[in-house]
Amino acid sequence: MTTTATSAPPQGRTAGRPKVVVLGAGFAGLSAVRELKGVDADVLLVDKNGYNTFQPLLFQVATGGLNPGDVTYSLRSFTGGRSRVRFRQGTATGVDAEAKVLRMADGEDVAYDYLLISSGIAANYFGIPGAEEHTLTMYTRKGAIEVRDRLLTAFERAAEDGGAEAPCVVVVGGGATGTEMAGAIAELRNTYVAQSFPELDPSRVRVVCIEMLDFVLGPFEDSLRQYAKRSLEERGVELRLGSAVAEVREDAVVLKGGEEIPSALTVWTSGVSAPKSLSEWGFPQGRGGRLQTEPDLRVQGSDSVFAVGDVGAVDGDPLPQLAQPAIQTGKHAAANIKRLVGGLPTEPFSYSDKGTMAIVGRMSAVADVKWPFAGKFTGAIGWFMWMGLHIALLHSFRNRVTALAGIVSHYVSRSAQQNVIPGEPRSVPLKGRQASDTPPAERDAKLERQGGRAA
C-alpha cells in the first residue's frame, strides 16, 4: 500500500450516494461502466489516457493499414452522455484500502466506496538481456505507431542504400499477437514493398518469427495451429520454432545456442504480466502478477475492491487474457457492485466461452467458435468471421465505419496504389546485422532536422 506525505485531501464522496471508481478504460472498464447504468451511485472512470485503445486491431496500425484514430475512442465521448458518470484522466500509483482512496501520480487522492481495478497488463521480458531496451511492443497506440514508423523507415533506408542490404524484421513470440504481426509484416513486404520499392528485392527482406514452443498459436487445437503455420510459411515468414531467445541487441537477436539473427526491428510479443509497480498496491498476486480474486471477483481479503480483465484472476481458475473474459468479468463485477449498493449479496462469476480467433493475413484466419454455434473454421470463412466480429466490437460507430473502409481498401486492393499510411522517420540499425554508424540519439536528432518526427 502506498502513502504519500504530499497527497492532497481526497476528492470527496457525494453525501448519501456511494462512489464507484473504475480504474482503466479497456474492454473490462468500459463494459463495467455500461453495466453500472441506473445504479444509485456516482461513477468515476479513471484512465491515464484520454482514449480507449482497441488492441486487437493495433497490428493494422503497426503495418500502415489503419489510422491510429480508427482504433481509439475518446473517453470523454464515452462518458459524455451518461448521467452520474464522470471521467478523470490521470495515472493511479496505489491504493490505500483502509482510507478507501486511490492514489494518483499528481498527488491527489480519489475517494471510493467501491473500486474496480481493470488496468490491464504489460510486456514480460523474462529478464532476457536487452529485450526491454531493444524491442518494441504492441500494447498501446504509441507502441503501434512506433513499430510502423521504424518498419517503414527500415524499408526507406534500405532503398537509399540501393537495396545492397535488405532489412530483416524479427517478431519474438508465436502466439496470437506474434502470428498476426508476422503475417501482416510479410504481406506488407509481398505487396507494398514489392510494388512500391523498385530498389528492393522483396525476397531478400526477411520476416522471422521466433517461438519457443514447437508450434504457433499455443492455445489453439493442433489442426488450427498447423493451418496457421502453413499460412505463415506461404507468406514467406521464416518460422524458428522450438527456439529460445538468449539476448536482444540493437541490431540482432541471439538465440540460445549462439545463432545471431540480424534485425533492423525486433517486435516483442512473447509474454505479458502485471506491471511491476502493482506489487506495491498491497493486494495478493498470483501467476503473472494477476490480482487474486474470490469467485465474486472481489480481491481476496477486500470487501470493496474488485479486479477484472487481464489484471484479475479468480484464484485457481485464471481465464485467458482476452477481450471476452475482460468484457464478461467487467460486466459481472459491475453487476455485483449494483447488488451491494442495493443491499444484496454478490454472486459468483461464471465464464461463457464463445471461442477464440486469430488472423494470419488476407483471407486467412483461424476460428474456434463455441457460441452461438460450434465449429472450427480456417481460410476465408475464418477471415470474414474475424473481421466481422472485430469491426462489430469496436466501441463507436465512427470507428466501425472508418476501420471497415481502411481494412477493405487495405486487404482488397492489391494494386500499386495500395495506400499504406506512412509514418515519420525514426532511427533503425542501418544494415540489421552491422552496428549502426551513428548512435541512436544522434540519428534521431539528424532525422528530426531533416523532416521532423511525430508520435
Ligand SMILES: Cc1cc2nc3c(=O)[nH]c(=O)nc-3n(C[C@H](O)[C@H](O)[C@H](O)COP(=O)(O)OP(=O)(O)OC[C@H]3O[C@@H](n4cnc5c(N)ncnc54)[C@H](O)[C@@H]3O)c2cc1C
Ligand atoms: C496486439 C494485441 C492484439 C490482441 N488481439 C486480441 C484478439 O484478437 N482477440 C482477443 O480476444 N484479445 C486480443 N488481445 C487481448 C485483449 O486486447 C486484452 O485481453 C484486453 O484488452 C484486456 O482488457 P482489459 O480491460 O483488462 O485491459 P486493457 O484493454 O489493457 O485496458 C487497461 C486500461 O487501463 C489503463 N491503465 C493502465 N494502468 C493505469 C494506471 N496506473 N492508471 C490509469 N490508467 C491505467 C490503460 O491506459 C488502459 O486503457 C490482444 C492484445 C494485444 C496487445
